[in-house]
Amino acid sequence: MNICKKCKCEFKGNYCSNCGHPQVIERINGRYIVSEIGSVLNFQKGFFFTIKELLIRPGKNIKTFITEDRNRLVKPIMFILITSLIYSLVNSFFHLEDGFIDGASDALEDTKSVTLKILEWVQGHYGYANIIMAVFIGLWLKVFFRKNHYNFFEILILLCFVMGIGMLIYSIFGVIKGLTQSNVAEVGAMIAFIYTVYAIGQFFDKGKIESYLKSLVSYLLGMITFTFVAISVGLIFDLAK
Numbered sequence: 001m002n003i004c005k006k007c008k009c010e011f012k013g014n015y016c017s018n019c020g021h022p023q024v025i026e027r028i029n030g031r032y033i034v035s036e037i038g039s040v041l042n043f044q045k046g047f048f049f050t051i052k053e054l055l056i057r058p059g060k061n062i063k064t065f066i067t068e069d070r071n072r073l074v075k076p077i078m079f080i081l082i083t084s085l086i087y088s089l090v091n092s093f094f095h096l097e098d099g100f101i102d103g104a105s106d107a108l109e110d111t112k113s114v115t116l117k118i119l120e121w122v123q124g125h126y127g128y129a130n131i132i133m134a135v136f137i138g139l140w141l142k143v144f145f146r147k148n149h150y151n152f153f154e155i156l157i158l159l160c161f162v163m164g165i166g167m168l169i170y171s172i173f174g175v176i177k178g179l180t181q182s183n184v185a186e187v188g189a190m191i192a193f194i195y196t197v198y199a200i201g202q203f204f205d206k207g208k209i210e211s212y213l214k215s216l217v218s219y220l221l222g223m224i225t226f227t228f229v230a231i232s233v234g235l236i237f238d239l240a241k
Helices: 030-041 047-056 058-065 074-093 100-107 114-124 126-144 154-180 186-207 209-240
Strands: none
Touching: 047 058, 047 074, 058 154, 058 186, 074 126, 074 154, 100 209, 114 126, 114 209, 126 154, 126 209, 154 186, 186 209
């Protein structure tokens, strides 16, 4: 008889009959690393499969994830972290936000300004700032869809998926802009914005125009609120200095 190292139950064979834990765990080697990467990127239940499903039927697939099956798609936190990393890498290679930073620097003229530093961080790490922005957008969605039965944390799951796809769209157009020196990044930003509003509206009630209008207003108010809070925090520190 073997003793399970996980649940401490006795069992015969290679796997615990109680929890399924293997008696001998495979050593971590090159094959294991390749297997783990493949499990994340595979088309059946991995990263690319999640992208495909969110592009085709965003509302339905996210509803299914929340209420029925949470193993079909990549975990939402993992998804937005990966997409944020992709966006950050594209931004670091092609400097998508340099124009904004230069304009902010000229406007504030004080390189020691906390407000400027915050704006620089937001633009330089927009992928991760998007995660914070999702909290503000989620609050407005909860206000406008207060009669809906989804709670705030379920709405955050929705935003992790939707905003993750938005960042991928913007990243693709950012790469095209960097390689061709054309002004397609703005087109990508518009497509990402339209997709986000569409996906959120479809999630709540795809049959009503009101749902898409509420999504649009909530998204815009969330961005405005996030920007206002970021600038206010910087100004408070600047005034204190």
